[in-house]
Amino acid sequence: MSVVRVEDLRKVIGKREVLKGISFEVREGEIFGLIGPNGAGKTTTLRIVATLLKPSGGRVEVLGMDVEREADRIRKFISYIPEEAGAYRNMSGIEYLRFVAGFYEEDVGEMVKRAVEISGLGDRIKDKVATYSKGMVRKLLLARALMVQPKLAILDEPTSGLDVLSAREVRKMLKESTKNGLTILLSSHNMLEVEFLCDRIALIYDGRIVEEGTPTDLKERYGATNIEEVFEEVVKCSGSS
Amino acid sequence: MFWKLLKKEVRELINVGVVVSIIVLSIVYGSLGKAFEGTMKEATKRPVVGIVNLDGGNLSWLLVDAVSGVSEVVYVGDNVEKAVEAVKERNGSAVLVVPEDFSTKLRGGTKATVEVKWIMKGTGLGDTISTAVLSSVIEGAKKSLSAQLLGGENAWTILEPIEIRHSTYIRDLLVEGRSPSEIQAMTSMQNVMVPLLIQMVIVMTGSSLITSLAMEKENKTLETLLTMPVRRETIVASKLVASAVTGVVFAGIYMVGFYTYLKPFYKSSPIPVLQLSFGDYVLVGLSLFLSILSGLSLCMLLGLTSSDTKSAGLFTLPVSLLGLISMFINMFKDFPNLSLPLKVLVFAIPFSHPMMAQKLLLYGEKALVVYGLIYMAAFSITLMAFSVKLFNSDYVLLGRPFTIGKLIDKRS
Numbered sequence A: 001m002s003v004v005r006v007e008d009l010r011k012v013i014g015k016r017e018v019l020k021g022i023s024f025e026v027r028e029g030e031i032f033g034l035i036g037p038n039g040a041g042k043t044t045t046l047r048i049v050a051t052l053l054k055p056s057g058g059r060v061e062v063l064g065m066d067v068e069r070e071a072d073r074i075r076k077f078i079s080y081i082p083e084e085a086g087a088y089r090n091m092s093g094i095e096y097l098r099f100v101a102g103f104y105e106e107d108v109g110e111m112v113k114r115a116v117e118i119s120g121l122g123d124r125i126k127d128k129v130a131t132y133s134k135g136m137v138r139k140l141l142l143a144r145a146l147m148v149q150p151k152l153a154i155l156d157e158p159t160s161g162l163d164v165l166s167a168r169e170v171r172k173m174l175k176e177s178t179k180n181g182l183t184i185l186l187s188s189h190n191m192l193e194v195e196f197l198c199d200r201i202a203l204i205y206d207g208r209i210v211e212e213g214t215p216t217d218l219k220e221r222y223g224a225t226n227i228e229e230v231f232e233e234v235v236k237c238s239g240s241s
Numbered sequence B: 001m002f003w004k005l006l007k008k009e010v011r012e013l014i015n016v017g018v019v020v021s022i023i024v025l026s027i028v029y030g031s032l033g034k035a036f037e038g039t040m041k042e043a044t045k046r047p048v049v050g051i052v053n054l055d056g057g058n059l060s061w062l063l064v065d066a067v068s069g070v071s072e073v074v075y076v077g078d079n080v081e082k083a084v085e086a087v088k089e090r091n092g093s094a095v096l097v098v099p100e101d102f103s104t105k106l107r108g109g110t111k112a113t114v115e116v117k118w119i120m121k122g123t124g125l126g127d128t129i130s131t132a133v134l135s136s137v138i139e140g141a142k143k144s145l146s147a148q149l150l151g152g153e154n155a156w157t158i159l160e161p162i163e164i165r166h167s168t169y170i171r172d173l174l175v176e177g178r179s180p181s182e183i184q185a186m187t188s189m190q191n192v193m194v195p196l197l198i199q200m201v202i203v204m205t206g207s208s209l210i211t212s213l214a215m216e217k218e219n220k221t222l223e224t225l226l227t228m229p230v231r232r233e234t235i236v237a238s239k240l241v242a243s244a245v246t247g248v249v250f251a252g253i254y255m256v257g258f259y260t261y262l263k264p265f266y267k268s269s270p271i272p273v274l275q276l277s278f279g280d281y282v283l284v285g286l287s288l289f290l291s292i293l294s295g296l297s298l299c300m301l302l303g304l305t306s307s308d309t310k311s312a313g314l315f316t317l318p319v320s321l322l323g324l325i326s327m328f329i330n331m332f333k334d335f336p337n338l339s340l341p342l343k344v345l346v347f348a349i350p351f352s353h354p355m356m357a358q359k360l361l362l363y364g365e366k367a368l369v370v371y372g373l374i375y376m377a378a379f380s381i382t383l384m385a386f387s388v389k390l391f392n393s394d395y396v397l398l399g400r401p402f403t404i405g406k407l408i409d410k411r412s
């Protein structure tokens, strides 16, 4: 069963058509990566899947539910982390986790316990979010997103701003979570990360998907040694066509 | 769910800085009031004087009696220096010197002189007040002397043949025993203070709402919140209620200060007919509540258009401007006396209603107050519905509502 189904998705912002007919599917338990240059439409796509923006055309379904008509139901099953997101600065980490946990039906204590473990923030979890570094906030948000045990996590550049070791930890954590049935849709600018993490990749360029496949497939198709080369090649071709 | 959100919003709004500044302001007002009260007490206290009577005649003793009846005389004798000494010792204000020829001159039909040696403690406002009281004491003594000189039973009547009794109609309301200037003096304080207070509450609640919205946008916590299983209505309601509650509490703290500030002015003599019944006060309270809600729903819309906290302050400007307009119009003229276009304008601004509710109720214009309540309820419900709509649309994230391009696109 596919967790996300996007069919000929179009999005107009202001006067510009930002998404020009995007189609892809994310299957249960896989990590699906959207890559593409700045302004290609990754964030816009993720926001639509996360029920934040409304499609201007096409169909988007999450767990078989329509994002426009059944947004309220979808929200029970997804976790979304925006790019460069923050948490309430006047709360401590643990207060923030408790606050969010209150929106879900599961036991708050259980969820928070899980989140504290995931975050790896240790004692700092009791400090105010305002005193956290960028990476610490990111970890808190990831913990928040995973503690509710969503069916689908939508992560916009999940490791941006993290140091090498933290990024690795996060990646390991994400990979681990999929074993428990989590499906992840993410965007990234880090090609190494994408290659390591993603089961399948879609390359967005100027509001269109120009390539899609497993990292191995793509590398073979372009005779490249890594995804960065694939990216370069695809962008070059798309730009000239 | 709602309570969790409400708690979070209230926590966000009540930060130490705001609370401290409000308490400090309240204390400042309170102590101002206390200071005024002090000077007023001083003003009504009997002045301390010394009297040097060099004359000894009948009329001079009449003067002494008249003065000592209304003041505290600490010295009567014939030594000026001793008199000054005695008065200074008691922190008094003056020594009256009645010269030798006082009685003779008056009996002979010429004006007599009384020398007043003032003892000034300082040049401050409070310092001069007891001298003002003494002046009126001397005025009283003058009248007593005139009456004595005139002689006869009618002397007081001749001196003051007419006494005026004022009654004033304010529209349909008859205020017995008060002149317009007295009424104005008594209501002027509240004419200024009540609108000012309302203005303050609305701007304060409004700006905290806008700031909290802008903060959520800046940190993208709103974007996260909107993907959680919470209804948009709940988010909007919790934000409104949190700002309203904190705003009212803050205003309450201000009120305590204001009340202490105003008390000495009001205590003098409340006019019974100018007071409202309990039911009327409920209407005034309701009016205030609805106007706060209207202001907040307006600020909610404005806040949705602001994207960062720096510009957030700017967005309360239109709201405070509206408040100022109705405040000034209300200060200068009562609603029923306005021209029709101004009436429409004032009625349309929700903040006018609590400012004028009290007066309108006094004038027996209850219907107008009720219409105001209905209008404000409709106003805030409409704007809130619109806010929920915006929360449900792309606008809350993209900041561009319905551009022409999109409308054309939809049609094609």
Ligand SMILES: Nc1ncnc2c1ncn2[C@@H]1O[C@H](COP(=O)(O)OP(=O)(O)OP(=O)(O)O)[C@@H](O)[C@H]1O
Pocket (backbone or CB within 6 Å): A013, A014, A018, A036, A037, A038, A039, A040, A041, A042, A043, A044, A045, B397, B398, B399, B400
């Ligand atoms: N609020 C907005 N108003 C107008 N245009 C917007 C808005 N947000 C995004 N866009 C436009 O939509 C297009 C896609 O933007 P999007 O944020 O989806 O790109 P992205 O792939 O996430 O880029 P990046 O890698 O820089 O995050 C861009 O051309 C951008 O200019």
Ligand SMILES: [Mg+2]
Pocket (backbone or CB within 6 Å): A042, A043, A044, A083, A156
């Ligand atoms: Mg992006």
